Amino acid sequence: MSMGFIFGPVPSRRLGLSLGINIIPFKTCSYNCIYCEVGKTTDLTVERKSFFNIEDIKKEFRETIDKVGYIDFVTFSGSGEPTLNKDLGELIRFVKSFKKYKTAVLTNGSLLFKEDVRADLLDADVVIPSLDSVVEKSFKKINMPHKDLSIQKITEGIIQFSKEFKNEIWLEILFAKGVNDSEDDIDALCEVLKQIKPARIQIGTVDRPPAYTTAKKLSNEEMMDIYVYMSSKVGNIDIIGSFNKENDAFYDNIERSVIKMINIRPCSKSELKETFGVDDRKIEEIIDKLIKESKAYKQKFGSKTFIVGNRSVSNL
Numbered sequence: 001m002s003m004g005f006i007f008g009p010v011p012s013r014r015l016g017l018s019l020g021i022n023i024i025p026f027k028t029c030s031y032n033c034i035y036c037e038v039g040k041t042t043d044l045t046v047e048r049k050s051f052f053n054i055e056d057i058k059k060e061f062r063e064t065i066d067k068v069g070y071i072d073f074v075t076f077s078g079s080g081e082p083t084l085n086k087d088l089g090e091l092i093r094f095v096k097s098f099k100k101y102k103t104a105v106l107t108n109g110s111l112l113f114k115e116d117v118r119a120d121l122l123d124a125d126v127v128i129p130s131l132d133s134v135v136e137k138s139f140k141k142i143n144m145p146h147k148d149l150s151i152q153k154i155t156e157g158i159i160q161f162s163k164e165f166k167n168e169i170w171l172e173i174l175f176a177k178g179v180n181d182s183e184d185d186i187d188a189l190c191e192v193l194k195q196i197k198p199a200r201i202q203i204g205t206v207d208r209p210p211a212y213t214t215a216k217k218l219s220n221e222e223m224m225d226i227y228v229y230m231s232s233k234v235g236n237i238d239i240i241g242s243f244n245k246e247n248d249a250f251y252d253n254i255e256r257s258v259i260k261m262i263n264i265r266p267c268s269k270s271e272l273k274e275t276f277g278v279d280d281r282k283i284e285e286i287i288d289k290l291i292k293e294s295k296a297y298k299q300k301f302g303s304k305t306f307i308v309g310n311r312s313v314s315n316l
C-alpha cells in the first residue's frame with residue numbers, strides 16, 4: 001500500500017519532469033513563511049529526526065519508479081522542510097544508486113549552518129535553497145523562523161555550503177510587497193549573493209493563496225524593476241511564477257526596463273539580449289527606437305559598443 005511519500009511526476013519549468021519525494025510530516029518546518037502555499041506551520045522545529053521508516057520510503061520509490069516513464073529529476077520537496085529529516089543523505093544516495101536519475105532538493109536553507117545537513121546534501125545534483133532577505137527584521141517578518149535561528153547564522157551556512165558543494169545551487173527569492181522588497185533589503189541580499197555565487201538566481205512573488213493575508217503580490221512592473229536592478233548587480237537572473245520570460249506581460253515591459261538598465265550602467269547589445277532573452281531583431285528595434293527618441297546613445301569603448309541611457313530625457 002502506498003504511504004504517499006512519492007508524488008508526480010509533475011511538469012516543472014525549472015526541473016522539467018520531476019518526481020517528488022515528501023519525507024516530512026505535513027507542515028513540519030523551521031519556518032512559518034507568510035507566503036507558504038501549504039498553510040501555516042503546525043510543528044515549528046529545528047530538530048532533525050527520522051520521521052518515517054526509511055525502508056518504507058525506499059520500497060514505495062522502487063514500486064513507483066518502475067511505473068513512471070521518463071523523468072528529469074527526483075526532487076525532495078513537499079509539505080515541510082526536507083533537511084529536517086536526518087535520513088535525507090541516505091535517501092539521496094539511494095536514488096542515485098539507480099544511476100538513472102538526477103536529484104534536486106528544495107530547501108529553505110535554514111539548517112545549512114549544521115555540518116551534518118551540509119554533508120547530507122553533497123550527493124545531490126541540484127540544491128535549491130531559498131533566501132528571501134538577509135535583513136533580520138524583514139527575514140523575521142517574511143519567514144517567521146524558529147526562535148533558535150538568526151539570519152546571520154543562516155547566511156553563513158549557505159555561504160559555507162556553496163564552498164563545499166561541487167554541483168549547482170539555484171537560489172530562490174520570493175518577494176512580498178512591503179515586506180522584503182525595499183532597496184536596502186535588495187542591496188544587502190545582492191552582497192550575499194555575490195559571495196554564494198549561485199549557478200542560477202530565481203525571483204518570484206506571491207502567486208498562490210498564501211498562509212497569511214500579509215503576504216501581498218508585487219505587480220509585474222515592480223517585479224520587472226527588481227529584476228533589472230538585481231541583474232545590474234549580480235548578473236542574469238530568472239523570474240519564476242506566472243510573470244516570467246514566457247509570458248507576454250514580461251515583453252510588454254522590456255522597453256521600459258531596458259531604459260532602467262542602461263540608466264544604471266551602459267550595456268552592450270548582447271548583454272541586453274541575454275538579460276531579456278530576446279532575439280537580435282527585437283533588441284535592435286528597441287535600441288533604435290530609444291536612440292531616435294534621444295533616450296539613449298551609442299558609445300564606443302575599446303572594441304565594444306555600449307548603449308548608454310540619456311538620464312536627462314528618460315529618468316523613470
Ligand code: SF4
Binds near residue numbers: 032038041
Ligand atoms: S519554508 Fe517552505 S514549507 Fe516551510 S513555511 Fe516556508 S514555504 Fe512553507
